[in-house]
Amino acid sequence: MEKTLExxxxxxxxxxYGGEIKAVRGVSFDLYKGExxxxxxxxxxxxxxxxxxxxxxxxxxPGKITNGSVLFKGRDLTKVKESEMRELRGADISMIxxxxxxxxxxxxTVGEQIIEAIIQxxxxxxxxxxxxxxxxxxxxxxxxxxxxxxxxxxxxSGGMRQRIMIAMALxxxxxxxxxxxxxxxxxxxxxxxxxxxFKEIQVKTGVSIILIxxxxxxxxxxxxxxxxxxxxxxxxAGTRREIFYSPQHPxxxxxxxxxxxxxxxxxxxxxxxxxxxxxxxxxxxCPFTARCEHAMEVCSRAYPFQTRLTEEHHVECWLQDERAxxxxxx
Amino acid sequence: MAKYILKRxxxxxxxxxxxxxxTFFLMHSIPGSPFNEERATSEAVQENLEKxxxxxxxxxxxxxxxxxxxxxxDFGPSIKKSSQTVNEMLGRGFPISFELGIxxxxxxxxxxxxxxxxxALRHNGFIDYLAMTIAVLGISIPNFVLATMLIQxxxxxxxxxxxATWSSTxxxxxxxxxxxxxxxxxxxxxxxxxxxEVLTQDYxxxxxAKGLSPVKIIFKHALRNALLPVVTILGSLAASILTGTFVxxxxxxxxxxxxxFVESINQRDYPVIMGTTVFYSSILIIMLFLVDIAYGILDPxxxxxxxxxx
Numbered sequence: 001m002e003k004t005l006e007x008x009x010x011x012x013x014x015x016x017y018g019g020e021i022k023a024v025r026g027v028s029f030d031l032y033k034g035e036x037x038x039x040x041x042x043x044x045x046x047x048x049x050x051x052x053x054x055x056x057x058x059x060x061x062p063g064k065i066t067n068g069s070v071l072f073k074g075r076d077l078t079k080v081k082e083s084e085m086r087e088l089r090g091a092d093i094s095m096i097x098x099x100x101x102x103x104x105x106x107x108x109t110v111g112e113q114i115i116e117a118i119i120q121x122x123x124x125x126x127x128x129x130x131x132x133x134x135x136x137x138x139x140x141x142x143x144x145x146x147x148x149x150x151x152x153x154x155x156x157s158g159g160m161r162q163r164i165m166i167a168m169a170l171x172x173x174x175x176x177x178x179x180x181x182x183x184x185x186x187x188x189x190x191x192x193x194x195x196x197x198f199k200e201i202q203v204k205t206g207v208s209i210i211l212i213x214x215x216x217x218x219x220x221x222x223x224x225x226x227x228x229x230x231x232x233x234x235x236x237a238g239t240r241r242e243i244f245y246s247p248q249h250p251x252x253x254x255x256x257x258x259x260x261x262x263x264x265x266x267x268x269x270x271x272x273x274x275x276x277x278x279x280x281x282x283x284x285x286c287p288f289t290a291r292c293e294h295a296m297e298v299c300s301r302a303y304p305f306q307t308r309l310t311e312e313h314h315v316e317c318w319l320q321d322e323r324a325x326x327x328x329x330x
Numbered sequence: 331m332a333k334y335i336l337k338r339x340x341x342x343x344x345x346x347x348x349x350x351x352x353t354f355f356l357m358h359s360i361p362g363s364p365f366n367e368e369r370a371t372s373e374a375v376q377e378n379l380e381k382x383x384x385x386x387x388x389x390x391x392x393x394x395x396x397x398x399x400x401x402x403x404d405f406g407p408s409i410k411k412s413s414q415t416v417n418e419m420l421g422r423g424f425p426i427s428f429e430l431g432i433x434x435x436x437x438x439x440x441x442x443x444x445x446x447x448x449x450a451l452r453h454n455g456f457i458d459y460l461a462m463t464i465a466v467l468g469i470s471i472p473n474f475v476l477a478t479m480l481i482q483x484x485x486x487x488x489x490x491x492x493x494a495t496w497s498s499t500x501x502x503x504x505x506x507x508x509x510x511x512x513x514x515x516x517x518x519x520x521x522x523x524x525x526x527e528v529l530t531q532d533y534x535x536x537x538x539a540k541g542l543s544p545v546k547i548i549f550k551h552a553l554r555n556a557l558l559p560v561v562t563i564l565g566s567l568a569a570s571i572l573t574g575t576f577v578x579x580x581x582x583x584x585x586x587x588x589x590x591f592v593e594s595i596n597q598r599d600y601p602v603i604m605g606t607t608v609f610y611s612s613i614l615i616i617m618l619f620l621v622d623i624a625y626g627i628l629d630p631x632x633x634x635x636x637x638x639x640x
Contacts, residue, residue: 057539089541097539102532107554107629116550117540152630168540 004175004208005031005054005093010068010078012046012053015061019280023049025232026068031176034202036209038223038240040216040255044276046232047212051178053078054210055093056085072176091121094169098181100161104153111149114168121172136167139204140197159190166197173205180212195221216259220244225312228252231276231287238313248307248315250292286318294319338622342615349611350400350604354393357603364409364598383409385600396604405605410597416605419590424609426496427575427586433506434571438513443560445514446521447553453526461518468515473574477508477581494583505582509574513567517560525556558629565621569614 012024024046031037039047052058054070056077070077072093077085097103105113111133118129130149137145140163153161162182169177179198183191199222202209213219219226220240227237228251236249247253254272274291277283285300286292292299298318307320318324363385365376380386384395399406405416449461484504485493491504528534529552537551576588587606594602626632 055539057535086541086543089539091541095539097532097536099532103536105533105537105551105555106631108551116542116546120541120543120546154631165536168536 001032001035003030004033004072005210006069006071007031007050007054008069008071010050010053010070011066012049012058012063013066014058014063021279022282023063023232023279024053025282027229027232027234028068029227029234029237031208031210033175033208034206035224036198036202036211036222038211038213038219038226039229039234040213040219040226041229042214042255042276044279045229047229048180050229051095051180051210051212054176054178055089055095056082057089057095087121090117090169090174091172092174093176093178094172094174096162096165096169096177096179096182099185100158100165101185103165104161106153109150109152110156110164111151114149114164114171117168118171132171133167136171137164139201140164140167140170141193142167158186159193162186162190162194163197166194166201170201170205170207173207175208176210177207178210178212181214182211183218184213184215191218192221198222216255228255231282232279233287233316235288235317236313236315238310242310242313246313248309248313248320249288249317250294250319251288252315254291286316296324335623338619342619345615346608346611347397350397350608351393353604353607354396355389357598357600358389358392360598362598364600383600400604400608405608406601408594408599408602410594410599410602416601419602420587420605420609423585423587423590426584427579427588430496430502430505430509430575430578430584430586431568431571433502434509434513434574435568437506438510438517438567438571439564441510442514442517443521443557445518447525447548447556449518449522450525450529450556451548458522462522465515465518465522468511469519471511473508473512474577474581476511477505477578480504480508481581494581496582496584496586505578505584508581509571509578512574513571516563516567520560520563521556524559525552528552528556531555554628558625561621561625561628564624565614565618568617572610572614 007030008028010024010027011022014021014023027046027050029037029039039050041047049058049063053063053065054077056065058065065078068078072088075084077088080088104110111130114133114136115126115129118124118132119126122129124132133149134145137148142148142160142163148156153164156164162185166182182198183194186194195218198209198211201207209222211218211223223240225237225239226243227234228243228249229235230251236243236247236252243252244256247256251272254270257270258272260269272291277287277290283289283300285298285302286304289295289299296318298321304316304318304320306314306316308314309320319328363380364383365379377386384392387395396406403417405420407415408419411419445461445465449458452458481493481504484490492498492501495501496505534547534551537547542551575586576592578584579586579588580592587609590602591606591610593599594606
């Protein structure tokens with residue numbers, strides 16, 4: 001499959017008064033054309049930082065990409081000039097944010113907010129840009145779009161605002177869409193509508209989507225592949241089927257166990273005990289050691305190697321080591 | 331909109347009526363009258379004078395008469411300067427005071443916003459500290475101190491500008507500067523903090539994610555939202571500039587309204603006190619009204635009127 005985006009060994013750190021927070025510690029993944037890759041993990045695991053680093057949107061200072069590369073169309077986005085990056089933002093790579101209530105400018109009409117993106121990147125006349133914005137609003141299912149262009153964000157409901165965000169992000173036909181918790185702030189029925197919209201648009205435009213979420217229900221609905229992040233690292237990745245039906249990392253298993261399920265009789269949630277490690281001084285070994293029921297001595301000493309199980313499925317855990325397997329078999 | 335404006339106009343008239351009533355009775359409760367000074371006049375003369383200015387009538391009647399004349403925009407004759415009416419005084423003084431006030435307001439707003447925006451964009455940098463130091467100085471130094479310092483340095487020691495009076499552009503520089511510094515400093519500080527807050531908002535990140543240039547992000551997306559709180563205080567700033575003009579006019583010997591206002595109180599020149607107070611109050615009330623209208627235009631979330639639908 002054709003790769004649209006390649007992230008290699010990305011490191012991002014934030015310098016604060018208390019020291020340096022290593023928020024992303026060597027993240028690598030590929031994004032294929034037309035697929036949806038979900039990045040899941042709990043709060044503070046570095047998933048949003050990863051996505052914002054791709055577009056170089058992390059506030060700098062204090063944030064800084066300390067190592068690694070983001071390859072897009074043969075260019076390393078961590079190295080291109082800011083002006084080149086500006087041309088890419090919104091045109092080739094777009095982003096949708098978590099809270100549609102605050103992500104739109106309250107004093108500018110939504111029409112203008114969409115139109116300005118078109119004019120910025122395509123250099124067409126205002127009239128043509130307006131036509132394009134109108135088509136886009138129709139595509140994302142805003143009723144009465146002509147009137148709605150003239151309205152301000154506060155005149156829309158949460159779901160409608162997120163549709164407008166999507167319209168704004170897709171209006172220049174980007175190749176990559178990064179959606180950072182796009183449905184978290186919405187209620188469940190609206191959530192389903194928005195997810196359907198993503199699928200529909202992907203079929204129509206062939207856009208590749210990186211979906212950042214902590215909600216495994218959302219992942220199950222739309223993702224082709226899943227990357228599980230923990231403490232700034234991708235601990236396991238694979239196709240949706242592989243992650244849901246044969247999770248290998250204890251953290252992935254823990255995540256799946258802590259999702260409420262209506263289809264099981266004896267429905268008891270099993271939370272993951274403890275909390276993630278302090279990223280001021282990340283542990284030398286596996287960061288999940290303190291919370292892991294299978295923790296071994298080696299886990300706190302050294303970080304595990306990556307074990308590749310199938311073409312897509314790989315995991316970073318000492319349990320995959322032959323010696324550990326032998327121990328378990330005994 | 332029309333309904334809102336009408337409502338506000340009615341409210342403005344009521345406010346003005348309160349001010350007139352309060353000032354009228356306060357003024358008359360001050361002991362003494364325009365005619366008892368050190369130089370004693372005979373009883374008969376005083377009685378005649380009081381009769382002439384209708385000061386012998388019961389207070390409530392005088393009040394009624396005054397209201398009647400105010401409605402016809404006639405503020406009556408001055409008691410102390412018997413050859414002039416209050417209307418004439420206002421007509422002569424107001425254009426000059428207005429000129430000083432407006433120039434000051436424009437200078438304060440433009441320089442204050444510029445200073446604030448630059449400080450916010452260079453947050454915690456040298457320019458930020460410099461701008462905020464200037465702002466703190468501007469707030470702390472009273473305008474009459476600044477005015478005398480300016481005259482001392484820029485008119486006496488280095489005679490670049492004229493010392494006083496109001497006749498050419500060069501004459502305007504020092505009084506405007508002295509009067510504008512305080513409001514400018516307040517606007518600069520407010521703009522800076524407001525701008526810093528707006529720049530961390532999600533919609534600024536959205537604008538950045540759209541690939542807009544920093545110039546567009548700052549001027550189109552940030553500034554407008556950052557200026558909302560600044561517009562709110564413009565009304566009260568206009569008031570402080572207005573009161574500031576009394577002092578500055580006195581220091582620079584500018585023949586504006588302030589002179590009449592201060593003199594009239596000292597001399598208990600009733601019609602002039604009333605006339606200037608009513609006039610100043612009207613200007614202030616109108617300023618506040620304009621600020622509210624501007625606020626509604628700048629921020630679409632604020633509805634000045636009930637709208638059907640949606």
